[in-house]
Amino acid sequence: MQNQQHLALDAERPLVGTVLAFDFGEKRIGVAVGDLGLGLAHPLATVHEGITKRRFDTITKLIEEWKPVQLVVGLPTHADGTDHELTRLSRRFARRLEGRFGISTKLVDERYTSIAARVTLREAGIKRKKQKLVLDQVAAQLILQSYFDRQYVPT
8 A cells, every 4th residue: 555655656746866775685785876867776885784773774874875765675586476585574674664764665676686796797807706795786786777777767
């Protein structure tokens, strides 16, 4: 029901401004940033804190700095689209973001984004050991870019 309300609001007026996207993981959360006017996503940061309160403290700082009008969270599933444990945790994380910050939060299919991020980094000449430092934020970038590509066409 809540998502339907957001869809109705989105249909009434196009959003402009910054979007933050999250590639949620139990150990790390990749973060990307983009602009609705440009429809382009960029890697931003990796949240390394394992304790929920510290994770949200870091995310709060990012939200205060970037002032997003929308949040996007990658929704991991099995290749056939069925849910698994991380699917449930990602949905919960998205609900927490929306509840805590009062910013519309969309879920986006993230199947294969980590694989695509590894390929992108390898093609950029980044060795596997160094990939770990930026892999999650590049995955978040791909999640956000797929959201822009599917939901928004710049004019």
